[in-house]
Amino acid sequence: MSSILNAIRDRLPSLSRKERALAEYILEHPQEATRSSITELADKSGASMATITRFCRAMHLDGFADFKLKLAEQLASPVAVHTYQDIVAGNTLPSIVAAMEANHIRSITDTSRLLDYNALERAVAALSAAKQIDFYGMATSGLVAQDAYQKFIRIGKKAFASSDPHLQITSAANLSPGDVAMGISYSGETPETLDALRCAKERGAIVISLTKYGANSLASLADIPLFSSSLEEGMRRGDMASRIAQLHVIDILFTGLVSTQFNEEVPKLERTYHYVQKYRKNMGR
Numbered sequence: 001m002s003s004i005l006n007a008i009r010d011r012l013p014s015l016s017r018k019e020r021a022l023a024e025y026i027l028e029h030p031q032e033a034t035r036s037s038i039t040e041l042a043d044k045s046g047a048s049m050a051t052i053t054r055f056c057r058a059m060h061l062d063g064f065a066d067f068k069l070k071l072a073e074q075l076a077s078p079v080a081v082h083t084y085q086d087i088v089a090g091n092t093l094p095s096i097v098a099a100m101e102a103n104h105i106r107s108i109t110d111t112s113r114l115l116d117y118n119a120l121e122r123a124v125a126a127l128s129a130a131k132q133i134d135f136y137g138m139a140t141s142g143l144v145a146q147d148a149y150q151k152f153i154r155i156g157k158k159a160f161a162s163s164d165p166h167l168q169i170t171s172a173a174n175l176s177p178g179d180v181a182m183g184i185s186y187s188g189e190t191p192e193t194l195d196a197l198r199c200a201k202e203r204g205a206i207v208i209s210l211t212k213y214g215a216n217s218l219a220s221l222a223d224i225p226l227f228s229s230s231l232e233e234g235m236r237r238g239d240m241a242s243r244i245a246q247l248h249v250i251d252i253l254f255t256g257l258v259s260t261q262f263n264e265e266v267p268k269l270e271r272t273y274h275y276v277q278k279y280r281k282n283m284g285r
Helices: 003-014 017-028 031-037 038-045 047-058 064-076 093-114 115-128 141-154 165-172 189-201 217-221 240-260 262-283
Strands: 131-135 158-162 180-186 205-214 224-228
Touching: 003 017, 003 038, 003 064, 003 093, 017 031, 017 038, 017 047, 031 047, 031 064, 038 047, 047 064, 047 093, 093 224, 115 141, 115 205, 115 240, 131 141, 131 165, 131 189, 141 158, 141 180, 141 240, 158 165, 158 224, 180 189, 180 240, 189 205, 205 217, 217 224, 224 240, 240 262
Parallel strands: 131 158, 131 180, 180 205, 205 224
Antiparallel strands: none
């Protein structure tokens, strides 16, 4: 199932009667939905055109035309035949290697297709201009926040990352307008991450979110919502593919920033690399 359809299925319990009828029709007839006009879809689903427009906006899409385009792209993807494989008893190591490779490739590919290039450009610009960048995340998302932190300090950015909710709030309380706070949460509903971002927003910081695709609290709070694949399910995987997808987006943001300021940032990367090599070798003596 595509990320859009998966996100729609996740939202079903919270939808109104008309929205639910629309969602169920799309889930049952996704190909027809991509070929229908908004008037035809309204007739077929029993929802009004205004409901369809609101529904698409809630999915962080630029209206019905954008919804049809992105859904058609995902349905046409040859990668879509792969289903994420969970951990199973007695699996052979060659089978595990193949399953992990397929899961991760699918997650990265699906995430790339979800990326909004306008949002990416805004995020890169905000990160580039920020004097302070905070990265907030809990558990697995906290590891991704730490990865982002170690990348951005290599180019001399004043950055912060912690999975301690008290430290997150403490740092957020000291942000200023023009600074950036990025919250990372697969569900988009992690209370500690939401609190830290609310505090950062109150201080005037630009808020970037990185969540699974779909409507969620973190994306709604953000000035710049970014999304990763929402196809991973199953409690036994340990958030493997979702972590890879989040790291993929962090790498894109970091590379995008360095690329736009190549002559300024690359010497910093080289300098930090050489100093680490120099003192790491000295510590080994």
